[in-house]
Amino acid sequence: MKNIFSFxxxxxxxxFSACTDEFENTFDKSLEERVAELNTNQVDILxxxxxxxxxxxxSVETMGAWPVLMNFTKDGWVKIKNQIVEIPDEYGKLFTVIxxxxxxxxxxxxxxxxxxxxxxxxxxxxxxxxxxxxxxxxNGGSVAAPLGGGEFQFIIKSAKPDCVILESLxxxxxxxxxxxxxxxxxxxxxxxxxxTAEMKRVLTDGATSDKYFRAISIEGKDFQGHLRVDSDFRMxxxxxxxxxxxxxxxxxxxxxxxxFVLMDxxxxxxxxxxxxxxxNQENDTYTSEDNGVKTKIEYSNRPGIIYFPxxxxxxxxxxxxxxxxxxxxxxNLYNGIVSNDFYKLCKTVALSDGLRNIDFYxxxxxxxxxxxxxxxxxxxxxxxxxxxYRNINVDIPVEVIRKxxxxxxxxxxxxxxxxxxxxxxxxxxxxxxxASELIEVLTDEQGFYLLPDIYQSGSxxxxxxxxxxxVANPEIRFVxxxxxxxxxxx
Amino acid sequence: xxxxxxxxxxxxxxLTLFTSCDKDDELNYExxxxxxxxxxxxxxxxxxxxxxxxxxxRWKWDDKFVAIDYYVSPPMREVVIKxxxxxxxxxxxxxxESSEGGKAFIEKNFPPxxxxxxxxxxxQNGTETLGFAEAGxxxxxxxxxxxxxxxxxxxxxxxxxxHHEFTHIVHQTYKLPNGFEKISGSFYSGNSWTTLVDYQKNxxxxxxxxxxxxxxxxxxxxxxxxxxxxxxxxxxFEDFAELVSNFIITDADEFNxxxxxxxxxxxxxxxxxxxxxxxxxxxxxVITIKMEAFYAAYLEGKSIEECQAAGDKxxxxxxxxxxxxxxxxxxxxxxxxxxxxxxxxxxKAYYQNNFDVDLENLRDIVQERIVNxxxxxx
Numbered sequence: 001m002k003n004i005f006s007f008x009x010x011x012x013x014x015x016f017s018a019c020t021d022e023f024e025n026t027f028d029k030s031l032e033e034r035v036a037e038l039n040t041n042q043v044d045i046l047x048x049x050x051x052x053x054x055x056x057x058x059s060v061e062t063m064g065a066w067p068v069l070m071n072f073t074k075d076g077w078v079k080i081k082n083q084i085v086e087i088p089d090e091y092g093k094l095f096t097v098i099x100x101x102x103x104x105x106x107x108x109x110x111x112x113x114x115x116x117x118x119x120x121x122x123x124x125x126x127x128x129x130x131x132x133x134x135x136x137x138x139n140g141g142s143v144a145a146p147l148g149g150g151e152f153q154f155i156i157k158s159a160k161p162d163c164v165i166l167e168s169l170x171x172x173x174x175x176x177x178x179x180x181x182x183x184x185x186x187x188x189x190x191x192x193x194x195x196t197a198e199m200k201r202v203l204t205d206g207a208t209s210d211k212y213f214r215a216i217s218i219e220g221k222d223f224q225g226h227l228r229v230d231s232d233f234r235m236x237x238x239x240x241x242x243x244x245x246x247x248x249x250x251x252x253x254x255x256x257x258x259x260f261v262l263m264d265x266x267x268x269x270x271x272x273x274x275x276x277x278x279x280n281q282e283n284d285t286y287t288s289e290d291n292g293v294k295t296k297i298e299y300s301n302r303p304g305i306i307y308f309p310x311x312x313x314x315x316x317x318x319x320x321x322x323x324x325x326x327x328x329x330x331x332n333l334y335n336g337i338v339s340n341d342f343y344k345l346c347k348t349v350a351l352s353d354g355l356r357n358i359d360f361y362x363x364x365x366x367x368x369x370x371x372x373x374x375x376x377x378x379x380x381x382x383x384x385x386x387x388x389y390r391n392i393n394v395d396i397p398v399e400v401i402r403k404x405x406x407x408x409x410x411x412x413x414x415x416x417x418x419x420x421x422x423x424x425x426x427x428x429x430x431x432x433x434x435a436s437e438l439i440e441v442l443t444d445e446q447g448f449y450l451l452p453d454i455y456q457s458g459s460x461x462x463x464x465x466x467x468x469x470x471v472a473n474p475e476i477r478f479v480x481x482x483x484x485x486x487x488x489x490x
Numbered sequence: 491x492x493x494x495x496x497x498x499x500x501x502x503x504x505l506t507l508f509t510s511c512d513k514d515d516e517l518n519y520e521x522x523x524x525x526x527x528x529x530x531x532x533x534x535x536x537x538x539x540x541x542x543x544x545x546x547x548r549w550k551w552d553d554k555f556v557a558i559d560y561y562v563s564p565p566m567r568e569v570v571i572k573x574x575x576x577x578x579x580x581x582x583x584x585x586x587e588s589s590e591g592g593k594a595f596i597e598k599n600f601p602p603x604x605x606x607x608x609x610x611x612x613x614q615n616g617t618e619t620l621g622f623a624e625a626g627x628x629x630x631x632x633x634x635x636x637x638x639x640x641x642x643x644x645x646x647x648x649x650x651x652x653h654h655e656f657t658h659i660v661h662q663t664y665k666l667p668n669g670f671e672k673i674s675g676s677f678y679s680g681n682s683w684t685t686l687v688d689y690q691k692n693x694x695x696x697x698x699x700x701x702x703x704x705x706x707x708x709x710x711x712x713x714x715x716x717x718x719x720x721x722x723x724x725x726x727f728e729d730f731a732e733l734v735s736n737f738i739i740t741d742a743d744e745f746n747x748x749x750x751x752x753x754x755x756x757x758x759x760x761x762x763x764x765x766x767x768x769x770x771x772x773x774x775x776v777i778t779i780k781m782e783a784f785y786a787a788y789l790e791g792k793s794i795e796e797c798q799a800a801g802d803k804x805x806x807x808x809x810x811x812x813x814x815x816x817x818x819x820x821x822x823x824x825x826x827x828x829x830x831x832x833x834x835x836x837x838k839a840y841y842q843n844n845f846d847v848d849l850e851n852l853r854d855i856v857q858e859r860i861v862n863x864x865x866x867x868x
Contacts, residue, residue: 105567106529106550119564120550122608122635126563129609130635150563152551170558 039109042117045159046072046109052079053164053181054188056254056263059128059149061175063087064234064252065263066098067191068124069184078107082124083191087131088232098127100193109156116169119152126150151177195257202279203260204231214286216240218272219294225268227297231255238266259286531570538574543582543600547574555605555630562632563609569637573606576639577631581652584855591846601659603628608635629655639863643702646739649856653735661730667840671726673833677715678725686711686720709748714822716829718749733833738853739860750834751827757820764816768809780805 029037046053052071058064069081085098105121119125129150154166157178168177214227216238225240236253252263258278265275272293277286286297527533531549539545548555551564565573585596610633631651636644679686689705690698698706712720722732737745768776783804787797841847 103567118551121570122564122566126566126608126635129561129563150561152564153553170561 035111038111038115042109042115042156042159043072043074045161046117046164047074048161049183051184051186051189054184055166055179055181056261057082057125057128057177057179058085058234058252059125059131059151059177060147061252062233062235064236065254066234067188067254067256068179069189070181071184072107076106076108077104078119079104080119080123081189081191082127083196084193085127086232097131098124100191101127114155114169117154117156117166123152125152149177154179192257196255199255199257199259199279200231203229203255214297214299217296217298218268219296221269221272223268229253236260236262238268240268242269265290531567534571535574538578539604543597544602545600546603548603548605555628556607556611561609561612562607563635565606565608565634569608569634570606572637573631573634576637576645576648577604577652580645580649580856580859581656584852584859585847587855588852589846589848592848592852595845595847599656599659599663601627601629601656605630606634607632609633627659629659640866642860642864643700645860645863649739649860650735653738654731657731657734658727660734661727664844666726666730667836670730670833670836670840673829673836674716674726674729677717677723678729679723680725683720683723686715686723688720710819710823712826713749713830714826716826716833718830729833730837733830733837734849737834737837737849738856741857742853749827749830751824751831752820757817757824760820761813761817765809765813768812769805776805776808779808 049071052069054067054069056065057068058066066085067083071079079102081102082098082100084100087097101124103121103123105119105123107117107119110116110118127150128147131147131150149168149171151168151171153169155169156164157167158165162183164181166179166181171177214229216225216227217223223240225238228237228239229235234253234255235250237248237250239248241247249266251266253260254263259276261276262274265273267273271291272295273291274288274295275290277288277295277297279286284299288295535547535549539547549565549570556562582596582600585592605628607630611630629652631648633644633647638644688708688711690708692698700706707719709719712718712723715723717723717729717732718736719732722729736749740748780801784797784801787800792800838849841849
């Protein structure tokens with residue numbers, strides 16, 4: 001009975017205290033007021049930037065980014081301008097996938113589970129959505145399929161007066177498009193498409209030279225590395241030696257009017273972290289002074305690091321020392337990771353099927369009466385009865401017509417045909433015409449990068465041997481040799 | 491005692507329910523102040539759709555109109571008014587101009603909500619949704635960012651969506667024509683309709699493609715079932731929507747050639763044409779047949795005249811075989827076309843008798859506008 005009275009009393013208390021005349025907010029303001037205030041604060045930050053914001057955007061992880069400018073007003077309008085986006089098709093032909101747009105549209109900032117920025121009409125972000133690329137089908141063909149992404153609803157992860165960080169609201173999977181906005185300057189709004197194209201050309205081919213490599217140096221440090229760039233896809237790879245281990249770090253980049261920026265900064269060592277490089281036309285270099293460390297990129301015929309191949313045509317990694325990110329599922333875009341430099345080298349690999357490698361025997365300049373400069377072709381896969389498979393060497397006389405440090409251009413002497421015919425053992429096996437492809441390669445004005453070494457003849461007399469790395473058999477791995485070479489030529 | 495406790499608890503519970511919230515209590519909720527938009531697009535939509543048809547055009551992005559599983563883009567501002575004008579010119583006005591009944595019909599049944607989507611709706615499995623109608627109240631148009639009235643393919647895709655979805659609203663409001671669903675009852679196959687999707691092929695069996703590289707549909711498998719498209723074989727409602735929309739957006743001659751039956755004499759003429767073409771042909775295929783027969787006879791020691799006769803006979807037999815195949819194909823198609831014609835006549839009468847809408851007149855108006863649009867004329 002006592003329990004019953006307790007229940008009654010407790011229930012009455014609950015009943016009559018459950019509602020009061022006025023609901024008291026937990027905070028000073030109501031939920032609606034606080035949400036509205038939050039939204040207004042975000043809008044204020046966005047709209048307070050006098051010349052708006054600049055960020056770099058692309059919808060996928062496998063490409064770099066392109067500049068986008070935005071200028072917000074407090075009454076819900078935003079002006080958006082973007083750089084032209086050109087991406088090559090499968091045949092390497094550049095085509096414009098997003099024209100230079102300049103849109104004025106409405107936006108809203110709302111708060112549900114997160115505070116979001118939503119662009120209410122189509123603009124450059126949606127143009128990304130419309131991009132289609134060839135993707136492989138199960139039967140080995142390809143089909144034009146959406147590139148993916150193209151976000152127009154962003155979570156405002158952080159909003160400060162000098163930096164706003166946006167993240168895709170709807171991206172699925174691990175990769176979430178992030179758009180970091182920084183305050184724009186007035187001049188940023190004047191995209192000079194020609195200048196951007198020139199910066200792209202410089203980054204691709206070098207402004208004033210035909211040198212392949214972009215050697216990286218850090219002031220005051222013993223650093224060895226180089227940069228490889230695929231400017232079409234806005235991808236850069238930094239190759240460098242880190243305690244005798246090759247590091248190969250890809251980064252998404254954006255080309256600016258004065259150089260390029262990295263989407264994610266790269267920490268090379270304890271004190272060196274690079275994020276932005278400015279091009280200097282006078283001395284044809286890129287420089288960065290991020291974190292107060294002077295980093296320079298200059299054109300060179302000498303690669304900082306060589307390993308061969310980096311990522312082969314099947315997308316596999318070369319050795320455990322290579323630290324790189326490779327997503328084979330997007331093989332159609334892997335050009336974005338393998339640089340054009342690599343292909344420039346590889347084009348000379350396309351020689352006869354049986355060609356194993358080529359040795360270049362340089363005439364010893366101190367001994368003019370010694371052996372003449374020749375190229376030795378080493379064939380295998382040729383059947384030479386009664387021995388079966390064996391290597392065959394053919395010496396071809398060449399003339400060095402340009403020699404610049406480690407880069408050299410050759411000219412085959414007119415009697416190269418006789419060289420084939422004079423080799424009695426092979427004259428019936430090798431058609432001189434089969435060397436036409438080789439001739440084309442050897443006379444390429446861009447020359448070759450050479451690996452010199454010292455051999456000893458049978459009589460013990462040393463002579464210089466130079467290996468053309470660019471015509472190596474794909475099965476040959478150079479990593480070890482090159483590390484030794486690089487150390488010996490410091 | 492236990493019973494008494496239960497009664498007491500119930501009493502308290504009821505008391506709590508009826509006293510805990512007083513209906514006069516004011517909720518601490520601030521009503522959102524609605525400010526009427528001064529955006530020129532909103533003003534256009536108000537004048538042309540909201541005030542006239544009580545229809546809201548949703549053109550600004552609002553995620554409640556598309557499920558989060560889909561990949562879509564909002565429309566560009568530049569195409570919004572143009573798309574709305576297309577809706578007027580190719581949908582609303584043709585009904586209004588077709589007859590008094592058509593005017594009343596469109597005004598009464600116009601959907602209360604139309605959603606514009608800039609892109610296609612990409613499903614997670616990679617397929618595309620071209621548009622959809624929901625419970626007779628909302629029609630969603632996709633790919634409006636590709637707006638180009640001179641692009642016949644784009645325009646007809648949009649009109650197909652519009653008239654297909656509006657036809658759904660019609661049958662959702664008034665039911666199907668009486669008996670429509672029984673005509674092809676056993677031919678409907680639900681989601682298996684995809685097995686009937688086929689593409690036109692050339693003599694080598696290669697799929698023919700349009701100028702955009704898209705494969706060109708071959709509707710024959712569906713037509714043989716008495717339905718205009720493979721999708722129409724899903725059920726009677728999709729059949730009805732496909733029939734009406736295809737009738738309106740397809741050129742009259744093309745519709746008749748593709749979907750309506752021909753006479754036996756026309757079939758015989760077509761079969762004879764196949765026979766004669768093979769007999770007269772100098773294609774590699776025919777010459778090979780002739781030469782193989784010729785050579786076989788030659789090996790048997792026949793005279794040249796006999797060898798030639800053997801070659802001619804082989805070609806003739808081949809021509810007869812192909813003619814029979816053609817005949818079978820045309821007759822199978824024709825049996826389906828007879829069914830389509832029956833349903834079309836039923837549908838025309840349904841629109842005419844119930845709504846005073848002359849579908850042929852409506853079709854002619856739409857077709858004239860499509861032709862003018864290709865010429866760049868209003």
